[in-house]
Amino acid sequence: MTTARGAWALGWCGIAGAAVANGGLRERVLVPRLGTLRAHQVSSGVLVATIVATAAVLQRTHPLLDREAALRVGLGWSVGTLAFELGAGAVRGLPLSDLVADYDLRAGRVWAFVPLTMAVAPMLVERLSRRRAAG
Template sequence: MEAPTSQVNTQIRSSWRRLLGPALAVWAGLAVLAVLNGIFREAVLAPSLGDAGAHVLSTLLLTVAVAIVAVLYVERFAQEAERRTLLAVGGLWTVLTLAFEFGFGHYVVGKSWAVLLADYDVLAGRIWILVPVTLLVAPLVAARYLRRRT
């Protein structure tokens, strides 16, 4: 007979495998939203609000978009997922986003590491840190929201 801890770990691995494909697809959609958000920031927000205002509004818009997408993801694919699994999905989204942001930003766009890190300087009014934090917790918060709603 299998130990209860082993059964729980098997269930979590099974749940994770079932959610991995949709989690990756959703992240790809979020990446597209983030790129579109950046284009919108540069083309529309920055000329009228300036760089600082555009950065703040763009960051807030993207965090709201992430939250909405997380609710849709959990509602469709992960309503019964364990807390650890939801945090793993959020962790995956966060790691993929940071890898894309820094990899693409540095190696494709040619930005220096200092420029890339500047968006995380909260003391300078840069609040981009809200995006990876939101990505990390969004699936868990979305699940709690949906469970309370029903």
């Protein structure tokens, strides 16, 4: 039987895999059709929705029992995401300035919502499940 901690860690791995696939889809399909900026925005939105959906499924199947557990998972997911992004960027030889550019909301870049969603999605779904249980 998988522990809640293990299930949520595997959930992050699944999201990371989905993010890589999402990036490939963005570059091969969306960029030629929508342009770079709009493809970035659509792709980021799809990933945000994937994160929330994954957290909702995990909360139903392997519930986080309190706010503190949800906070720890969210922090782990967000830090893991940032570390993965920096590591993948380094492996691909991308300059840090290219990675940071995706966080520039003034330029229409919305990637900042991805690690933010990683941080808050576990807390959001845990709180919603507590409210439902309270009736």
